[in-house]
Amino acid sequence: MGRFTCNNHQELFQQESSKLGYNRIENRSERIQLIDQLIEEYVNDTGLRPDPRQLERLATSILYEDLQGDRRPDKVAKSRDPILTLAQVKRRHSKEVGSGILEVIGSDGRYYGIDSDRHSGKEMMIINPKKLSLPIQKENP
Incomplete structure (x- = not known):
């Protein structure tokens, strides 16, 4: 028994x-x-x-070691199949840049986006061409 x-x-x-x-x-x-x-x-x-x-x-x-034990910030680069903790996911998202800003700059360095007066304030926080390292040239219509 x-x-x-x-x-x-x-x-x-x-x-x-x-x-x-x-x-x-x-x-x-x-x-x-x-x-x-x-x-x-x-x-x-x-x-x-x-x-x-x-x-x-x-x-x-x-899975403790995979979920919590490995707190290295570069775990993704150094592990084949990393499992990120919630804190690591939040840190990763805070450091990522959206691809939207990259879509408005051509390979020639010219600005192909919509003029800034058409964007709302919130969009300008996300898409801020002044923070880009590429020179921005607006096309005159």
Whole structure:
């Protein structure tokens, strides 16, 4: 008779799964092995799959190093398949420049966009030709 044969098997599984977090077991392969054993034991004892939320917590525990552990800002350049944390995604988006500004400057350095008096103030915050390093020449109609 296994440890998950009682009526509160879901609560017991939740307690046992919380013991397998990164802060308790730092060795990833050991964590994976223990998580696998826990899930197998639960399925064998109950005939049911564990709660999806608990499985998600366990998966996060397995992927801890990929999700949180690697905080290098240049992770994308140095890793083949990087997983970015939420903070890294926000930092990346704050540093990216939209391609819209690049579409109005031709390879000859001429400005081919709509005149600035047609843009709203908000658009001018995004499309500011003065911040470009290329010389801008407006065509006279």
